[in-house]
Amino acid sequence: MTATDTPTRRGPGAATRLAARAGGGAVRLGLLLTALFWLVPTIGLLISSLRGPADISTSGWWRVFTDPAQLTLHNYTELMGNGTITHALLNSVLITVPVTVLVIVIGAMAGYAFAWLEFPGRDWLFLLLIGLLVVPIQVALIPVTKLYATFGIFGSLLGVILFHTAFGLPFAIFLLRNFFAEIPRELLEAGRLDGAGELRLFARVVVPLGGPAIASLAIFQFLWVWNDMLVALIFANSGSAPLTVALQEQTRQFGDNIDVLSSGAFLSMAIPLAVFFAFQRQFVSGITAGAVK
């Protein structure tokens, strides 16, 4: 840029800035509207869950805006009184929590081993593990069913937990191995010189440094398992079915249990959301992990 065209550029510059500010507002408004639009089904579900069955079957949920008296907690009391649903909710927790813990613990240990311990065949084994990432669970359904029948754990909580853990591990190990491999070598060497054995090094240095990655993985793993229906539908029986399966069973061809459905669906959504917001800080720093030392 030469000195002569500097002033001529300043005029449009101010205008551009003004336009940019106005444009920024427009963009922001657009984003807000998009977000609201995106939320409509969820809001509808929430409102439906707060209306009585008779209202739901006769009019749309938006009617509540003109007639707020329709709002009632009846569906939720009904839900809590429904033994199948509460039992299924308990099952969801009994499946999701152990799977998440198992995947994190085993995945972190294996990830550390793949990243920092030297043993013969390590790279081949890791390659094999990456290969397992592309195996869809559908191809394993029948063989695993037969296997479970042999061991007598078909239709049990244990079966569902083991299946989820097995299919969660390749990704967990892959993710954590790559995160742990980014830890500066000198840190681990310093730990070894300080007298730490592998286990202590893992617990006191590697895991604290891997915190963000572990938190992200925990959230994802929790969501996947919580929202799963296919695996539970096949491997759980009526006594061990989680909420997703129990809710699906409430939909019938004629006369849905719409009151239980809407409140149950909202409940099954609210719990992972709570988990997400609890770990949100770590989740965000997990996404940018490694960007800044």
Next chain:
Amino acid sequence: MATVTFDKATRTYPGAERAAVDKLEIAIEDGEFLVLVGPSGCGKSTSLRMLAGLEDVNGGAIRIGDRDVTHLAPKDRDIAMVFQNYALYPHMTVADNMGFALKIAGVAKTEIRTRVEEAAKILDLTEYLGRKPKALSGGQRQRVAMGRAIVREPQVFLMDEPLSNLDAKLRVQTRTQIAGLQRRLGTTTVYVTHDQVEAMTMGDRVAVLKDGLLQQVDSPRNMYDRPANLFVAGFIGSPAMNLVEVPLTDGGVQFGNSIVPVSREAIAVAADKGDRTVTVGVRPEHFDVAGGQATSLANDEPAGVAVTVNVVEELGADGYVYGTAEIGGEQKDIVVRVGGRQVPLKGDVLHVVPRPGETHVFSTSSGERLSD
């Protein structure tokens, strides 16, 4: 406190043809500060890591005191190391960083506290004990890394270029502090650096390595005054020694039109190898600028070598003249130190004479020192 012995210690990396460290033999005294120095890739860091147990030893042995530690795990060697990037645990406070080794060793909490506070006082870190490393400046981090080593009270300190991440001024300051601290604690120390100034100023003795081979171990003074071969001569000293290849003559070697005396035996040794030339080395400060009246071979010419000045570096106290001279029919680059008050101009011609007794003669073919 302990001695450290490298006994023909060798490290060959898998797949490499040449050893990274080849039959290293150094005996380090109890309480000594030994500096390993050399250009990058010379094996100095590998040697240190072998002593630390972070690198396998493929041949020979390493002993700390009377203990053979060749194949011991790092944690069983009773050593502490300061890394180039400090390697502080980012999730621990300064105090926890310094006390980590003691905690693992099962030392009582109050004892850890006292020892950490003691070390912090020595290093001027007391007010930072509660901070995390990311809230510290580079110099403070460096001191924490030192503190982590001191608190352990190990038999040997290992330092791998601990000053290279500091700015120039802080580096000079910290250099003195580390050397002083080591003298005070009296702990045997092995220090790795690529900076020959650091090596010369800090070490009781300096070991120069090149391509995995030990070139010379000696006190800084001797290293400077009597470099054992061409490589050491060129590596130690800044600016580097002038090294010029000249033909052999009777009674000495001819440098320009002055004679550098070399013993007959040394010349005989060189001649026996079939060498027609030797390499003469003169440090920049060992040239005298001649007025033309000094001893000269030809009376109609001024004595010494005529150097045409290309660049002058003025450092205040003195100056360095970078010039070219014609020696033996070839243009050679020559560096001469001159007094700070009589600096020549670019394009001037200086007549310089090597000071008697301050010249070095090396065999051109083997690089070994011929003069005494």
